[in-house]
Amino acid sequence: AIIRRAMGASASAQGVGLIFDPTVESVVGILGALASGNFFCPISPRDPPARVKIYLEDAEINVILTTRKAFPDRLQSELQSEEVVFVDELAENDVETVTPATLNPHQLAVILYTSGSTGIPKGVTHTHKTLMQMVRLKGNAMGISPSDRIAGLSTFTFGSYYWNVFATVVTGA
Numbered sequence: 001a002i003i004r005r006a007m008g009a010s011a012s013a014q015g016v017g018l019i020f021d022p023t024v025e026s027v028v029g030i031l032g033a034l035a036s037g038n039f040f041c042p043i044s045p046r047d048p049p050a051r052v053k054i055y056l057e058d059a060e061i062n063v064i065l066t067t068r069k070a071f072p073d074r075l076q077s078e079l080q081s082e083e084v085v086f087v088d089e090l091a092e093n094d095v096e097t098v099t100p101a102t103l104n105p106h107q108l109a110v111i112l113y114t115s116g117s118t119g120i121p122k123g124v125t126h127t128h129k130t131l132m133q134m135v136r137l138k139g140n141a142m143g144i145s146p147s148d149r150i151a152g153l154s155t156f157t158f159g160s161y162y163w164n165v166f167a168t169v170v171t172g173a
Helices: 002-007 024-035 049-058 073-078 128-142 159-171
Strands: 015-019 039-043 061-066 083-086 108-113 123-127
Touching: 015 024, 015 049, 024 039, 024 061, 024 159, 039 049, 049 061, 049 073, 108 128, 108 159, 123 128, 128 159
Parallel strands: 015 039, 015 061, 039 108, 061 083
Antiparallel strands: 108 123
16 A cells, blocks of 8 residues: 555556565565566665665665665665655554555566676566476476475575565465
8 A cells, every 4th residue: 555655646567666675574575566466676785875876766666665774874865756655663553454456467567787797787577477487397397385485595686586475475384
């Protein structure tokens, strides 16, 4: 509900910038962005402000979800045109239960940016269908079940982080 309010009443999916370390809040941010019918773009809190601006402009992101700890002052002073929602500062009455959006398998789910080692970082898009296919392949290949525990060893902005998160959530591990 917080994301929907921040985004306005747009009928089309919009991007939600997620600036987190790999924490429980990052998983909640991912699921919240998707449940609101929007796509997400993970951003490292350690990226320089100029790089963060490239991501936000390229992905046309106007709302950022983060925590105070993960949102350094240098970013806050540079990113004044975007709405920033600090999930660790939400009051209990700010949180509403809403029906998740209906998602289309071909709808954009995530934009992951390359390192930019060959120049400007490039956005790699994944739809809900491609994301779930990767999760299913990984889950089936590893035989993940509800009795399993999965260690998260990837950074928040790397693709394998999402395969681990979604494979865990989908299988109940």
